[in-house]
Amino acid sequence: QQPVQSPQAVILREGEDAVINCSSSKALYSVHWYRQKHGEAPVFLMILLKGGEQKGHDKISASFNEKKQQSSLYLTASQLSYSGTYFCGLLVTDSWGKLQFGAGTQVVVTP
Amino acid sequence: GAVVSQHPSWVICKSGTSVKIECRSLDFQATTMFWYRQFPKQSLMLMATSNEGSKATYEQGVEKDKFLINHASLTLSTLTVTSAHPEDSSFYICSARGRGLGNEKLFFGSGTQLSVL
Numbered sequence: 001q002q003p004v005q006s007p008q009a010v011i012l013r014e015g016e017d018a019v020i021n022c023s024s025s026k027a028l029y030s031v032h033w034y035r036q037k038h039g040e041a042p043v044f045l046m047i048l049l050k051g052g053e054q055k056g057h058d059k060i061s062a063s064f065n066e067k068k069q070q071s072s073l074y075l076t077a078s079q080l081s082y083s084g085t086y087f088c089g090l091l092v093t094d095s096w097g098k099l100q101f102g103a104g105t106q107v108v109v110t111p
Numbered sequence: 112g113a114v115v116s117q118h119p120s121w122v123i124c125k126s127g128t129s130v131k132i133e134c135r136s137l138d139f140q141a142t143t144m145f146w147y148r149q150f151p152k153q154s155l156m157l158m159a160t161s162n163e164g165s166k167a168t169y170e171q172g173v174e175k176d177k178f179l180i181n182h183a184s185l186t187l188s189t190l191t192v193t194s195a196h197p198e199d200s201s202f203y204i205c206s207a208r209g210r211g212l213g214n215e216k217l218f219f220g221s222g223t224q225l226s227v228l
Contacts, residue, residue: 042219098157099157104154104156
């Protein structure tokens with residue numbers, strides 16, 4: 001089942017912050033975050049494997065609340081290069097480790 | 112870092128023809144490869160999962176006779192869209208997971224934009 005992402009889109013000025021949320025109706029094993037630019041393949045940002053874990057990638061960080069079955073991605077002091085569509089992916093705990101992606105959050109950072 | 116090469120980047124074909132898309136892991140052994148399909152401004156929808164040497168596992172609603180997947184080696188998986196029709200036009204992306212690469216991280220190919228006339 002597809003995770004639920006919110007918001008669908010966000011427009012930021014350079015330097016502003018934003019939060020993207022991802023929630024699941026199922027128990028989460030891990031959460032993946034990817035960013036995709038138009039016409040390109042998704043690029044890996046980070047994986048969160050443990051409940052409560054927080055990780056960072058430059059000024060992009062994420063948290064994982066296993067109990068609430070949700071994860072949040074934090075864009076801090078956004079840069080123009082942060083523009084793109086962000087997808088959360090949830091690991092389905094079967095033998096193949098399939099990732100189910102959310103609908104995506106389009107982020108536009110303006111000068 | 113690990114690289115996944117996908118070819119072709121884009122292809123235009125006539126309705127009724129078949130198109131083959133290749134996905135290669137260049138510097139690691141891809142134990143599992145995933146094929147996704149993406150419509151404009153939509154999410155990546157998992158089509159099938161393939162493991163080297165075994166039959167692909169298709170997601171519900173994906174026609175296995177239409178989307179043939181072959182994972183003949185640890186570095187190559189192919190997706191063949193048979194008898195393509197305009198509704199098959201989409202962005203197809205492969206991804207791979209390899210041994211000893213953090214176990215869960217996916218490496219994506221650059222995608223193939225298929226346009227069926």
